Amino acid sequence: MSNADIVWHDAAVSQTERERKNNHSAFVLWFTGLSGSGKSTLANAIDRYFHDHGYRSYVLDGDNVRHGLNNDLGFSEEDRVENIRRISEVARLFVDAGHIVSTAFISPYADDRARARERLPDGRFIEVFVDCPLETCEARDPKGLYKKARSGEIPSFTGISAPYEAPVDPDITLQTGTRSTEENVHELVEQLEDLLRPS
Numbered sequence: 001m002s003n004a005d006i007v008w009h010d011a012a013v014s015q016t017e018r019e020r021k022n023n024h025s026a027f028v029l030w031f032t033g034l035s036g037s038g039k040s041t042l043a044n045a046i047d048r049y050f051h052d053h054g055y056r057s058y059v060l061d062g063d064n065v066r067h068g069l070n071n072d073l074g075f076s077e078e079d080r081v082e083n084i085r086r087i088s089e090v091a092r093l094f095v096d097a098g099h100i101v102s103t104a105f106i107s108p109y110a111d112d113r114a115r116a117r118e119r120l121p122d123g124r125f126i127e128v129f130v131d132c133p134l135e136t137c138e139a140r141d142p143k144g145l146y147k148k149a150r151s152g153e154i155p156s157f158t159g160i161s162a163p164y165e166a167p168v169d170p171d172i173t174l175q176t177g178t179r180s181t182e183e184n185v186h187e188l189v190e191q192l193e194d195l196l197r198p199s
């Protein structure tokens, strides 16, 4: 069956109605950065803040999604593109359902992040650059992957033997080499003030 045979079915309950009931906007916080830069740490810290303050929210994390939905994908350029395409579709569904979704994927290619932005309603895709020098990420090496990448045990490792295209004009930049998680969460809450206000 081709896509031409599939007809979009409008939902009985709109995103706007869900947002009104939740009393806040639905949007995606798209964290991007090198492995070990702090994407998961920050996505979970801000999610804790959202949850504790009555927002409906959820985290989509690279490691976890790759265990399930995307367990057929590796780290070739083609697979990473498909990984991000699927994640952005899932993120869109969460926004449709009225949630604030924080995604924590390296998402190394600028074009893929741009496509993800295009899939979301205007102003509902917030690109957050988790900015941390490669040397710091490598010194942290929380999973021992940089060591393996340097020894050649892991091929095509982002930042070492595969590219990372840093955002040129991100909506928000958080430095994790010099600022604590608490400081960065505070910064995020300030920058998101308009979206977090009751709708």
Ligand SMILES: Nc1ncnc2c1ncn2[C@@H]1O[C@H](COP(=O)(O)OS(=O)(=O)O)[C@@H](OP(=O)(O)O)[C@H]1O
Pocket (backbone or CB within 6 Å): 034, 035, 036, 040, 062, 063, 066, 075, 079, 080, 081, 083, 084, 104, 105, 106, 107, 108, 143, 145, 154, 155, 156, 157, 158, 162
């Ligand atoms: N070759 C290679 N390159 C980069 N990362 C690797 C690789 N192999 C395994 N890992 C682990 O997988 C996590 C990255 O998955 P992502 O889905 O975020 O990657 S991507 O967006 O598709 O590039 C990444 O997680 P984070 O460290 O949380 O970023 C790594 O733990």
Ligand SMILES: Nc1ncnc2c1ncn2[C@@H]1O[C@H](COP(=O)(O)OP(=O)(O)O)[C@@H](O)[C@H]1O
Pocket (backbone or CB within 6 Å): 033, 034, 035, 036, 037, 038, 039, 040, 041, 042, 104, 140, 142, 175, 176, 177, 178, 179, 180, 181
């Ligand atoms: N300021 C900071 N912000 C975020 N993570 C930090 C910071 N300082 C140290 N870390 C540590 O760096 C590591 C980042 O790992 P993680 O959040 O899994 O990154 P990523 O998801 O980008 O791979 C964690 O062990 C975290 O405790």
